[in-house]
Amino acid sequence: xxxxxxxxxxxxxxxxxxxxxxxxxxxxxxxxxxxxxxxxxxxxxxxxxxxxxxxxxxxxxxxxxxxxxxxxxxxxxxxxxxxxxxxxxxxxxxxxxxxxxxxxxxxx
Amino acid sequence: xxxxxxxxxxxxxxxxxxxxxxxxxxxxxxxxxxxxxxxxxxxxxxxxxxxxxxxxxxxxxxxxxxxxxxxxxxxxxxxxxxxxxxxxxxxxxxxxxxxxxxxxxxxxxxxxxxxxxxxx
Numbered sequence: 010x011x012x013x014x015x016x017x018x019x020x021x022x023x024x025x026x027x028x029x030x031x032x033x034x035x036x037x038x039x040x041x042x043x044x045x046x047x048x049x050x051x052x053x054x055x056x057x058x059x060x061x062x063x064x065x066x067x068x069x070x071x072x073x074x075x076x077x078x079x080x081x082x083x084x085x086x087x088x089x090x091x092x093x094x095x096x097x098x099x100x101x102x103x104x105x106x107x108x109x110x111x112x113x114x115x116x117x
Numbered sequence: 118x119x120x121x122x123x124x125x126x127x128x129x130x131x132x133x134x135x136x137x138x139x140x141x142x143x144x145x146x147x148x149x150x151x152x153x154x155x156x157x158x159x160x161x162x163x164x165x166x167x168x169x170x171x172x173x174x175x176x177x178x179x180x181x182x183x184x185x186x187x188x189x190x191x192x193x194x195x196x197x198x199x200x201x202x203x204x205x206x207x208x209x210x211x212x213x214x215x216x217x218x219x220x221x222x223x224x225x226x227x228x229x230x231x232x233x234x235x236x237x
Binding site: 010039040042051052053054063093098101104105107109110111 | 152154161162163164167176178179212217220221222223224225227228229230
């Protein structure tokens with residue numbers, strides 16, 4: 010089965026840039042979506058199709074995808090960005106949907 | 118405004134059954150593929166099941182295949198998850214989610230979740 014690997018945690022100072030990676034075999038050939046989940050809340054879509062943002066999501070959130078790694082970048086990090094972040098893809102070989110292991114972003 | 122409201126969670130004994138519902142509003146329910154995603158306490162998101170817009174095609178995670186059944190009633194704007202032969206490891210918050218597009222679309226709207234606890 011297809012596996013997506015994320016770092017368990019990323020720490021960043023306010024105003025700096027956070028980069029969250031999502032590793033998977035030839036992930037560059039897939040559409041990657043990213044979700045933000047704050048404690049006790051449902052996930053929220055922040056980036057879809059590798060690099061597009063839903064309406065209402067700040068431009069500070071951006072994404073890229075190439076080779077075996079997709080990346081979610083949060084620029085000018087704010088305290089409100091502290092949350093868990095998950096990447097997600099569709100595995101066409103199994104018709105299953107796969108989430109990454111999740112990354113906890115801590116704002117110092 | 119798009120709304121997804123889950124219900125039906127609760128405490129059930131191992132081997133028991135439960136049916137979850139997800140009431141949809143604010144969009145044309147019959148046009149969208151829908152999913153169930155779960156999250157065990159303190160753990161990450163895990164995809165459970167998917168159904169296409171008219172209910173003719175479904176897919177399941179290996180961990181629930183043969184025990185869970187996803188279905189929908191487009192006349193009632195409601196998504197269901199019938200869960201049988203429940204195990205302790207099925208304990209989780211279950212979310213319903215709408216998918217934009219088909220197959221590789223994103224989960225663009227989520228419900229607030231309903232907690233299922235499997236314990237004796």
